[in-house]
Amino acid sequence: MTDYTTVSIPKDLAERVEETIEGTSFSSTSDLVRFLLRSIVIQHQKQGSLSEAEFDEITDQLRDLGYLE
Numbered sequence: 001m002t003d004y005t006t007v008s009i010p011k012d013l014a015e016r017v018e019e020t021i022e023g024t025s026f027s028s029t030s031d032l033v034r035f036l037l038r039s040i041v042i043q044h045q046k047q048g049s050l051s052e053a054e055f056d057e058i059t060d061q062l063r064d065l066g067y068l069e
Contacts, residue, residue: 007033009029009067013066013067017029017067020032020065020066032065036062036065036067043058
């Protein structure tokens with residue numbers, strides 16, 4: 001059995017994410033967040049650490065998706 005924790009995001013962001021994932025393979029905001037976090041962790045583990053440029057690129061991608069302002 002997998003244990004879970006809760007991540008809070010602002011309601012307006014959650015609504016924007018719901019609109020963003022319409023018509024995609026993501027069935028919920030949680031699915032998208034898990035995918036994004038796994039991607040970041042896998043990239044980090046493969047490379048040992050993220051360079052400043054890689055971190056900036058991930059930050060830009062999260063901002064474009066509405067997770068960061």
